[in-house]
Amino acid sequence: MPTGAFVYQGSPQRVVFGVGTLATVRNEVDRLGIRRALVISTAEQQNTAEVLANTLGKTCAAVFAGARMHTPTNVTDEAMALVKDKRADGTVAVGGGSATGLGKAIALRTDLPQIVVPTTYAGSESTNLLGETQDSRKTTKRDPKILPEVVIYDVDLTLTLPVKLSVTSGMNAIAHAVEGLYAKDGNPILSLMAEEGIRALARALPEIVRDAADGDARTDALYGAWLCGVVLGSTTAALHHKLCHILGGSFNLPHAETHAVVLPHAVAYNERSAPEAMARVARGLGAKSAADGLFSLAERTGAPTMLSELGMPETAIDRAADLAVEQPFWNPRPLEHEAIRKLIDDAWRGRRPNR
Ligand code: NAD
Numbered sequence: 191m192p193t194g195a196f197v198y199q200g201s202p203q204r205v206v207f208g209v210g211t212l213a214t215v216r217n218e219v220d221r222l223g224i225r226r227a228l229v230i231s232t233a234e235q236q237n238t239a240e241v242l243a244n245t246l247g248k249t250c251a252a253v254f255a256g257a258r259m260h261t262p263t264n265v266t267d268e269a270m271a272l273v274k275d276k277r278a279d280g281t282v283a284v285g286g287g288s289a290t291g292l293g294k295a296i297a298l299r300t301d302l303p304q305i306v307v308p309t310t311y312a313g314s315e316s317t318n319l320l321g322e323t324q325d326s327r328k329t330t331k332r333d334p335k336i337l338p339e340v341v342i343y344d345v346d347l348t349l350t351l352p353v354k355l356s357v358t359s360g361m362n363a364i365a366h367a368v369e370g371l372y373a374k375d376g377n378p379i380l381s382l383m384a385e386e387g388i389r390a391l392a393r394a395l396p397e398i399v400r401d402a403a404d405g406d407a408r409t410d411a412l413y414g415a416w417l418c419g420v421v422l423g424s425t426t427a428a429l430h431h432k433l434c435h436i437l438g439g440s441f442n443l444p445h446a447e448t449h450a451v452v453l454p455h456a457v458a459y460n461e462r463s464a465p466e467a468m469a470r471v472a473r474g475l476g477a478k479s480a481a482d483g484l485f486s487l488a489e490r491t492g493a494p495t496m497l498s499e500l501g502m503p504e505t506a507i508d509r510a511a512d513l514a515v516e517q518p519f520w521n522p523r524p525l526e527h528e529a530i531r532k533l534i535d536d537a538w539r540g541r542r543p544n545r
Contacts, residue, residue: 313419
């Protein structure tokens with residue numbers, strides 16, 4: 191495509207954003223014609239799911255509070271049995287990417303309509319991507335059936351998100367925007383959204399660390415997370431997301447924390463090959479450089495900065511580097527085994543990038 195040309199495809203998803211918006215869920219369920227909703231959450235958020243089920247009244251057929259991280263297929267099989275038994279005709283998932291993932295997995299198998307009420311900043315609700323795990327292998331599927339029809343963002347539900355998870359989940363969201371800025375299928379509208387998403391999160395996360403109940407900061411963060419999620423859903427991610435996928439899937443590292451640690455290093459790797467994108471990242475962060483600005487944000491907000499802290503053994507560094515170059519994919523800087531090994535080694539030890 192000639193320079194300056196682009197393709198833009200708007201998402202068909204309906205988004206309701208605000209404070210107290212959970213009250214609209216009954217209306218949204220009716221709009222989709224759902225009569226027998228399955229409400230989905232993790233075990234930790236069962237109470238929130240029960241509150242939602244009460245709001246739905248008779249329109250709720252059952253609650254399934256067994257969603258787990260990385261969408262294990264045996265959990266989906268269990269939920270599918272309930273869908274059949276209760277003749278559910280739609281799902282309402284409340285929670286982070288784990289609850290959303292289960293709603294998506296059911297939609298992929300049944301094409302039932304989905305409503306998602308996100309309570310983290312992971313951004314899964316805005317994508318047609320599903321990562322499923324079977325026998326310790328995580329595979330990613332992309333399908334129009336996976337994209338939820340409606341998202342209800344209620345700032346109130348994010349107030350209980352622990353500070354540590356708020357920060358790492360926020361860094362996870364920023365990662366979506368960063369990779370969208372240099373994606374080969376990006377466009378100027380998505381770049382605006384990405385820079386604004388980074389700005390909103392970089393402003394909000396330190397405020398949330400100061401006061402987790404700060405409604406304005408929580409609103410800013412959730413708004414930023416939405417923008418970043420849309421960018422992820424509209425572009426093809428590169429080295430950063432691939433590395434996190436490998437590290438999470440192969441060494442069972444926690445999702446948001448892994449993103450937080452790897453991001454400054456993946457950005458340092460790509461910094462010289464994507465100067466315009468990196469200038470926008472730095473501007474969004476209010477920093478001189480993208481990689482250094484991201485590392486400073488992690489330090490300032492108490493996010494983890496070492497893969498060793500997340501339980502990755504040192505012996506896994508070589509294996510991770512091998513896996514990263516095993517199947518070629520597009521990245522602004524070509525994949526160089528030695529440099530990627532150094533990137534992972536730096537992230538494992540928590541070195542400041544570019545030093
Ligand atoms: P999560 O959904 O696993 O949530 C982590 C924990 O925090 C859970 O116990 C959850 O119940 C709890 N929690 C969430 N919100 C809370 C709140 N407001 N108050 C109190 N507790 C709360 O974590 P996540 O990082 O949101 O999601 C990770 C999963 O999402 C991974 O499986 C990842 O692969 C997937 N994901 C997928 C995509 C995609 O596009 N397919 C994008 C991002 C993440």
